[in-house]
Structure formats: structure tokens, C-alpha cells
Amino acid sequence: MSFYVKFWGTRGSIPTPGDRTKRFGGNTSCVEVRCDDNLIICDAGSGIRELGADLLRRGLSSISAHLFLTHSHWDHIQGFPFFTPIYIPGVSCLVYGQHDGDDRFYRLLSGQMTSEYFPVNFADLRAQIIRTHLNGGIGKIGEVGVTTCALDHPGGCTGYAFQKDGTRIVYATDNEIDRLLVDPGAARSAPSELRVVKQPLVDFVKDADLLIADAQYTDEEYPKKVGWGHPSCQTAVDLAIQAKVRNLAIFHHDPERSDADVDEMIGSCRKRASDLGPQLTVFGAREGVELKL
Numbered sequence: 001m002s003f004y005v006k007f008w009g010t011r012g013s014i015p016t017p018g019d020r021t022k023r024f025g026g027n028t029s030c031v032e033v034r035c036d037d038n039l040i041i042c043d044a045g046s047g048i049r050e051l052g053a054d055l056l057r058r059g060l061s062s063i064s065a066h067l068f069l070t071h072s073h074w075d076h077i078q079g080f081p082f083f084t085p086i087y088i089p090g091v092s093c094l095v096y097g098q099h100d101g102d103d104r105f106y107r108l109l110s111g112q113m114t115s116e117y118f119p120v121n122f123a124d125l126r127a128q129i130i131r132t133h134l135n136g137g138i139g140k141i142g143e144v145g146v147t148t149c150a151l152d153h154p155g156g157c158t159g160y161a162f163q164k165d166g167t168r169i170v171y172a173t174d175n176e177i178d179r180l181l182v183d184p185g186a187a188r189s190a191p192s193e194l195r196v197v198k199q200p201l202v203d204f205v206k207d208a209d210l211l212i213a214d215a216q217y218t219d220e221e222y223p224k225k226v227g228w229g230h231p232s233c234q235t236a237v238d239l240a241i242q243a244k245v246r247n248l249a250i251f252h253h254d255p256e257r258s259d260a261d262v263d264e265m266i267g268s269c270r271k272r273a274s275d276l277g278p279q280l281t282v283f284g285a286r287e288g289v290e291l292k293l
Contacts, residue, residue, distance in 0.1 A: 002035070002167075002292050002293060003033060003034070003035045003162070003164070003167055003169055003209075003292070003293045004032075004033070004034040004035070004290060004291070004292055004293075005031065005032070005033050005034075005169060005210060005212075005290065005291045005293065006031070006032040006034075006051075006288075006289070006290040006291075007025070007030075007031055007032075007047075007249075007285050007286060007287055007288065007289050007290075008027065008030040008031065008032060008047035008048060008050050008051040008287060008288075009025065009027035009028045009029050009030035009031075009043070009045040009046055009047020009048070009050075009079070009287065010024060010025050010027070010029070010047070010251055010252070010253055010284075010285040010286060010287055011024075011025060011026050011027060011028050011029075011045075011075075011252070011253050011255060012028065012029070012075060012173075012174075012214070012216050012230070012252035012253060012254060012255065013028070013075050013254070013255045014028070014075060014255050015027055015028055015045075015046045015075075016255045020258040020259065021253075021258060021259060022259070023259040023286065024253055024259050024262050024284055024285070024286045024287065025047070025286060025287025025288070026287075027045060027046040027047035027049075027050065027079075027287060028043075028045030028046045028047060028075040028076065028078065028079070029042075029043040029045035029047065029070075029075060029076050029173060029251075029252065030042070030043050030044060030045045030046075030047030030048040030051055030079060031043065031171060031212060032051055033162055033169060033171075035142070035143075035144050035162070035164055036142055036143065036144070037142070038066065038141050038142045038144055039055075039063065039064065039065045039066065040065075040066045040068065040141060040144070040162065041065055041066065041067045041068070042068050042070070042160060042171045042212075043068075043069060043070055043076045043077075043173070044067065044069065044076065044077050044078075044079050044080040044083065044109075045075050045076050045077070045078060045079050046075075046078055046079040046082075047079060047287065048079035048080065048082070048083045049079050049082040049083065049084075050287075051083070052082070052083040052084040052085050052086075053084060055085055056084060056085070060085075062090045062091065063085050063088075063091045063092070064091075064092045064093075064094070065085065065091075065092070065093045065094070066094050066096065066141050067093055067094065067095050067096065067105075068096050068146075068160050068171075069095075069096075069105045069108075070151070070157050070158050070159070070160070070171070070173060070174060071153060071155060071156060071157040071158065071174060072104070072105070072108050072155065073155065073174070076174075077108060077109065077112065078112075080109050080112070081112065081113055081118050081120065085127060086125045086126075086127045086129065087125060087126055087127065088126060088127055089126045089127065090127075091126075091127035091128070092127060092128040092129075092130055093127055093128070093129050093130065094130045094132045095109065095129060095130065095131055095132065096132055096133060096134060096139075097131070097132070097133040097134070098133065098134055098136070098137050098148065098158065099133055099134065099135065099136050099137070100133055100135075101133075102133055103131045103133075106129070106131040109122070109129070110122040110129075134146060134148065137149075137158075143164055144162050144163070144164045145162070145163045145164065146160060146161070146162055147160075147161045147163075147204070148160055148161070149161070149172070149200070149201065149204035151172060151174060151175035151201075152175055152176040152177070152179050152180055152229070153174040153175060153176060153229035154227070154228070154229050157173075157174045157175065157229070159171060159172035159173075159175065159204065160172075161204065161205075161208070167209050167293050168207060168208045168209055168210075169208065169209065169210045169212075169293065170204070170205050170208040170210070170211045170212065170213075170245075171212045172204075172205065172211065172212065172213050172214070173212065173213065173214040173251055173252050174214050174229055174230065174252065175201075175213070175214050175229075175230075175231065176226075176227075176228070176229050176230060176231050177197060177201070177231035177232075177235045177236060177239055178195075178222060178226075178231050178232055178235050179226075180197055180198050180201055181195050181196065181197060181198070181235070182196040182197070182198055183196065187219075187232075187235065191219060191234070192275075194238050194241065194242065194276050195234075195235050195238040196238075196242065197235075197238065197239045197242055197243075201239065202239065202242050202243045203243075205239060205240070205243040205245060206243045206244060206245075207243070207244055207245070208243065208245045208246070208247075209245075209246050209247060209293045210245075210246070210247045210248075210249060210291065210293055211239075211240055211243075211245045211247070211248050211249065212249045212251050212285065213236045213239070213240070213248060213249070213250065213251055214230055214231060214236070214251055214252040215230075215231060215232070215233035215236040215237075215250045215251065215252070215265075215269070216230035216231070216233075216252050216253070216254045217230055217231065217232050217233065217254065218232060218233060218234075218265060218268070219232050219233075219234050230252065233250060233265055233268070233269050234268070234269065234272055236248070236250065236269075237269050237272045237273055237276075237277075237280070237282060238272075238276070240273075240277070240280055240282075241273065241276050241277030241280055244279070245280060246279070246280070246281065247280075247281045247282075247283070247291075248269075248273075248280060248281070248282045248283070249283060249284070249285040250262075250265065250266060250269060250282065250283070250284050250285060251285040253284070253285075262284050263284070265284075266282065266283065266284045269282045270282045
């Protein structure tokens with residue numbers, strides 16, 4: 001059976017509602033992945049609120065959701081208390097750690113719903129919120145295989161790959177790929193040349209039918225943002241080319257960037273892909289867009 005991927009939040013750092021962002025969207029990170037009867041949710045940014053409302057519109061009164069958080073920064077967890085299904089009996093939400101005993105994300109979601117931060121207590125949720133884990137970063141959801149990779153981001157971050165019957169989707173946001181180059185100086189001295197990324201990340205992303213990748217900055221912006229945990233969009237393109245990815249979704253749009261700005265960035269990324277890796281399709285992740293793979 002096919003994978004279905006839908007973008008519910010594509011913005012980075014902070015929600016940015018308004019006319020300037022209404023086409024690509026102003027909600028923070030949340031991506032829905034469906035395969036067979038499995039519902040996988042990547043991150044719980046503000047976009048998860050709309051996902052919850054849509055699940056109820058679909059008539060899914062008994063939902064089992066598998067929630068994979070990349071990391072604990074606010075823009076990736078802030079929507080969880082507004083995910084309507086967690087208030088409904090019969091719903092279950094499985095919150096994944098990397099290994100047995102790793103319940104930090106479960107504790108984090110619980111902690112942000114104490115009375116200091118939110119009017120409804122975690123203990124009052126009527127759905128089952130279940131702490132569970134992968135086996136050392138590897139697992140299965142039904143027939144969908146799950147693997148993980150550590151990413152370069154302040155405080156740590158995890159990328160996820162979902163695979164079944166030869167179809168592979170990689171969700172790898174908040175990753176400063178420029179710090180994972182074999183020769184970082186080459187990107188400055190020869191910016192038009194392919195930037196070679198270190199092999200572990202290439203192997204994780206390799207042959208993905210869809211790579212959803214953080215590409216928050218331009219080449220001009222990145223030198224002022226070194227260490228902030230996000231890459232140049234041009235470097236994200238080079239990773240996809242090197243790993244023989246088929247489709248690259250530029251994700252985690254900067255909060256200062258308007259729809260027109262995103263269009264300009266995507267245009268430059270497509271030109272780079274055309275010059276260096278014409279087999280690669282590049283597009284900007286946009287709220288509400290659903291893909292079938």
C-alpha cells in the first residue's frame with residue numbers, strides 16, 4: 001500500500017500567521033504520514049491542532065496515533081495540548097523514546113500541561129497517552145520499518161526514516177548540515193561546487209523517495225547563524241543529490257520569510273539541483289499539501 005504524507009506545519013521557530021505567510025503556512029512543524037491503517041505524526045508543533053480537527057472530520061473516533069518528536073524545542077511541542085483527539089475516550093497516542101526507559105518526551109509533554117503553563121492538566125486527558133520506545137532507534141509500526149539518526153542541533157535532535165516495500169520517507173528537520181561537511185571551507189571557496197556531506201548522514205538519507213529537510217537559511221544568511229542548528233538551503237540540496245534522493249521538500253521556513261521569499265529560495269534550490277543533480281525534484285513544503293508515494 002502507498003504512503004500518504006500531509007504537511008500541517010512547515011514553519012520554523014515560531015508561528016507566523018498573516019497574509020505574508022498564508023500560502024506556505026505559518027504553523028510550526030507537524031507532518032502526518034499514513035500507511036495501511038497506521039497514523040504516524042512527526043512533531044507536535046502548532047500544526048498538530050489542524051491535524052486533530054481534520055482527523056475528527058474524517059470520522060476517526062477511535063484513533064491510534066504514533067507520535068515521533070525530533071526534539072524538545074518549543075516550536076516542535078507547543079501544539080500538543082491543542083490536539084483535540086487526546087481529550088476523547090477511545091483514542092490512544094503512543095509517544096516514542098529511543099530505547100527502553102527513555103520517556104523524556106512523555107515527561108516533557110506532561111510537564112508543559114502543569115497549571116503554570118496550561119489550564120488543563122495532563123492527568124485530565126481522556127485519551128490513553130502511552131509511553132513506548134524503539135529498540136535502540138529501530139522499530140516497526142505494523143509493516144512500516146522505522147530507523148533513526150542523530151542530527152546536529154543544539155540540545156540534540158533525531159531524524160526518522162519510514163520504509164515499506166521499497167518506499168522510503170525521511171523526516172530530518174533541525175539539522176545543521178553545513179557542520180557535517182567533509183570540507184566546510186570548500187562551501188565558501190567554491191560555492192557552486194557540490195558540497196560533500198559526511199557519510200553517516202548520507203547513508204541515512206540514501207535513496208529516499210521523499211526527504212523532508214530543514215533548509216532555513218540562504219548561503220548569504222548562514223554565516224551569521226552558525227551554531228543555531230539550521231543549514232543553508234543550498235547545502236540541503238547537495239545532501240539530497242549526494243544521497244540520490246528523488247524528491248526534496250524544503251521545510252522549517254524561517255519566520256521572517258514571506259511566501260514570495262520562500263518562492264525565491266525554492267527557485268535558487270531548483271537551479272542548483274538542475275545544475276548538479278537533475279534527477280532531483282525540489283519543492284517548498286506547504287501546509288495542506290498531501291503527497292502519495
